[in-house]
Amino acid sequence: MAQTATAAATGGRPVHRDGNVLRWLTAYTASMLGDSVYFVALGFAAARAVPDAQVGLVMAAGAVPRALLMLGGGVAADRFGPRRVVVGSDAVRCVLILAAAAGVAAASPGMWLLVALALAFGVVDALFMPAVGALPPRITTADQLVRLQGLRALVVRLGQVAGPPAGGLAMGLGGAGTAFLVAGLLFAVSVPLLLGTRIDPGPRPAAARAPAARELRDGLGYVRRHPLVGPLVLSGALCELGLAGPLNVGMVLLAERRGWGASGYGWVIAAFGAGAALSSALLAARGRIPRAGAVQIAALLVGAAATGLIGIVPALTAAAATAFVAGLVCGICGGLATALVQTAVEPGYLGRVTSVMSLTGFGLAPLAYPLFAAAAGALGPSPVFLASALLAALGGAFTAFLPAVRSAELP
Numbered sequence: 001m002a003q004t005a006t007a008a009a010t011g012g013r014p015v016h017r018d019g020n021v022l023r024w025l026t027a028y029t030a031s032m033l034g035d036s037v038y039f040v041a042l043g044f045a046a047a048r049a050v051p052d053a054q055v056g057l058v059m060a061a062g063a064v065p066r067a068l069l070m071l072g073g074g075v076a077a078d079r080f081g082p083r084r085v086v087v088g089s090d091a092v093r094c095v096l097i098l099a100a101a102a103g104v105a106a107a108s109p110g111m112w113l114l115v116a117l118a119l120a121f122g123v124v125d126a127l128f129m130p131a132v133g134a135l136p137p138r139i140t141t142a143d144q145l146v147r148l149q150g151l152r153a154l155v156v157r158l159g160q161v162a163g164p165p166a167g168g169l170a171m172g173l174g175g176a177g178t179a180f181l182v183a184g185l186l187f188a189v190s191v192p193l194l195l196g197t198r199i200d201p202g203p204r205p206a207a208a209r210a211p212a213a214r215e216l217r218d219g220l221g222y223v224r225r226h227p228l229v230g231p232l233v234l235s236g237a238l239c240e241l242g243l244a245g246p247l248n249v250g251m252v253l254l255a256e257r258r259g260w261g262a263s264g265y266g267w268v269i270a271a272f273g274a275g276a277a278l279s280s281a282l283l284a285a286r287g288r289i290p291r292a293g294a295v296q297i298a299a300l301l302v303g304a305a306a307t308g309l310i311g312i313v314p315a316l317t318a319a320a321a322t323a324f325v326a327g328l329v330c331g332i333c334g335g336l337a338t339a340l341v342q343t344a345v346e347p348g349y350l351g352r353v354t355s356v357m358s359l360t361g362f363g364l365a366p367l368a369y370p371l372f373a374a375a376a377g378a379l380g381p382s383p384v385f386l387a388s389a390l391l392a393a394l395g396g397a398f399t400a401f402l403p404a405v406r407s408a409e410l411p
Helices: 002-010 019-049 053-063 063-080 082-106 111-133 142-195 212-225 228-256 261-284 292-310 314-342 347-379 381-397
Strands: none
Touching: 019 053, 019 082, 019 111, 019 142, 053 063, 053 111, 063 082, 063 111, 063 212, 063 314, 063 347, 082 111, 082 142, 082 347, 111 292, 142 261, 142 314, 212 228, 212 347, 228 261, 228 292, 228 314, 228 347, 228 381, 292 314, 292 381, 314 347, 347 381
16 A cells, blocks of 8 residues: 555655656755765864863763664654654754754853763654665655665765765854854755655554554564565674674775875775766666665675675785775665665664664664774784674675575565
8 A cells, every 4th residue: 555655655656757766866965965074063062162082972971872772763754754753853953952052152062062062962863764775665666766765875875975075165154153054054954845745654653653662572573583584684683793893994904004004094985986876877877777675785795795805805906996896886785785674664664773883883883993993003904804794794694594585586
């Protein structure tokens, strides 16, 4: 029924020609840019208000409620509908950041004010992320889901590339208060666009809902029992845990060890980002991928191997080329995995399943950073890159033996 309603709303149009989908993508772009500008403003405000040793505390504060409440955010998305949660989250973020802009303009913020802001933002993020991840199947048809995931990934890359310079420019023009103002206005742009987006409401809520804790257990049990969703979620978790360290910490350590410096680090990261952006564009242009399950497994294995090789190749140009390949195939792997999961999940479980997937990337994977850094300091980056790549590859290796994953197809 939900798929029929979505098909009627889209009129069978491809996503890049669907004004409703483009309206949502524009709102999502504004929201992602607002996120990036906010983090730049928070970091610089902290650097100018507290000692260096406390800047990290301010920047990390928001990750705590985000990790602790992410699964609850999935329950909220399924209980109240992802549309309400996303619109409400962006509206709260708008008010929160505009209030921060006014506060910073009036007086120099102290450490605890910035920590409180980061904590509040993290709480709202825990609601926003599962809900926004559950929206694509409700604004397009299953046969257009891969294209939409590709376009969404491009939006994320745009936010990562354009957001920090925009935040830096705002900081240069008027300090942290101006940067917070820009972030708040970007969130303000997204709210009316979201309100104007047609979104399938999904299944009608039951008159008597189970307690939230029981709904959470029910969602986790659904993930565990599902023959396709469960293995793909576990595979994605292993991949995130294996690749987060090399990509976010290892590149810095490797650049220092090889004498490439900050510019060399920038080239490698830019190459990975370019590969990921190209994969997003390919998915958006290609649409349906035959034998999607088998392609996803192969891409995961190749992406893990390429990431491991970055730590071995001695020359900067070779490392950048390898990073480009890693970004390309990892982007294909992630896009297909998300599309396969979202087409297989019952609509009433989309929020909770998305929250489990988000928790791995945004909550658990950063826990690997200190372990990776300690191991790289003791053994050198190269063997730790390979060990991390092996962990990620295990996520594809075990699914290769599961017919439900290996033979999975997209509509």
